[in-house]
Amino acid sequence: MKDKWGNKSGCIIRKVFCVVYVFDCRIKKHLFTFVIMKLISILFILTLFQMLSSCVSNKEEDLPKNPNNCDTLAMSYAGDIASLFKNNRCLDCHSSQTATAGIILDNYQSVVNNADKIYPAISWPAGTPPGKQMPVGGPKVSQCEIDQFAAWMNQGKQP
Numbered sequence: 121m122k123d124k125w126g127n128k129s130g131c132i133i134r135k136v137f138c139v140v141y142v143f144d145c146r147i148k149k150h151l152f153t154f155v156i157m158k159l160i161s162i163l164f165i166l167t168l169f170q171m172l173s174s175c176v177s178n179k180e181e182d183l184p185k186n187p188n189n190c191d192t193l194a195m196s197y198a199g200d201i202a203s204l205f206k207n208n209r210c211l212d213c214h215s216s217q218t219a220t221a222g223i224i225l226d227n228y229q230s231v232v233n234n235a236d237k238i239y240p241a242i243s244w245p246a247g248t249p250p251g252k253q254m255p256v257g258g259p260k261v262s263q264c265e266i267d268q269f270a271a272w273m274n275q276g277k278q279p
Contacts, residue, residue: 190264195272197228197279204265205231208242208255232277239273242266 195201205211205225213220216227223237224230231238241254242261253260272278 190267192267192271195268195275195278197231197272197277200268201231201272202226202228204261204269208261208265209258210255213256228279235269235273235277239266239269242269 205214210225212218214223214225216224223234225238238254240248241252243266244253244260255261
């Protein structure tokens with residue numbers, strides 16, 4: 121049996137079905153491509169955000185001290201040792217006003233006179249009683265600062 125256009129009945133339905141099927145497959149393919157591109161775009165934006173948010177200041181004063189890069193050359197009291205005592209809060213107990221145990225760390229001559237007592241107090245050699253480990257109740261002075269103090273002593277205790 122033929123329709124008014126001369127096609128056998130059922131052929132039009134098959135043609136329409138084929139056109140719809142092909143159209144549906146193309147839409148699905150484009151939808152899949154669209155979703156993948158959106159995911160890639162979101163991933164790129166998140167990666168970019170992570171990279172930008174992980175940036176930090178690289179100013180020298182903001183960087184932590186590198187223990188493997190401890191400068192012990194040309195040590196001086198004014199340039200290196202005085203700040204060691206200030207940064208580790210040694211002056212809270214050992215300033216000219218307090219002078220705990222008679223040790224004064226805020227002037228050059230007193231530090232020179234007591235250097236042999238100061239070094240074991242900050243370096244905590246084996247057998248040093250807890251009451252002699254400085255700073256009392258605080259963390260040990262960094263190894264770099266201990267090495268700098270020893271270098272300052274070995275270099276002639278420069279002012």
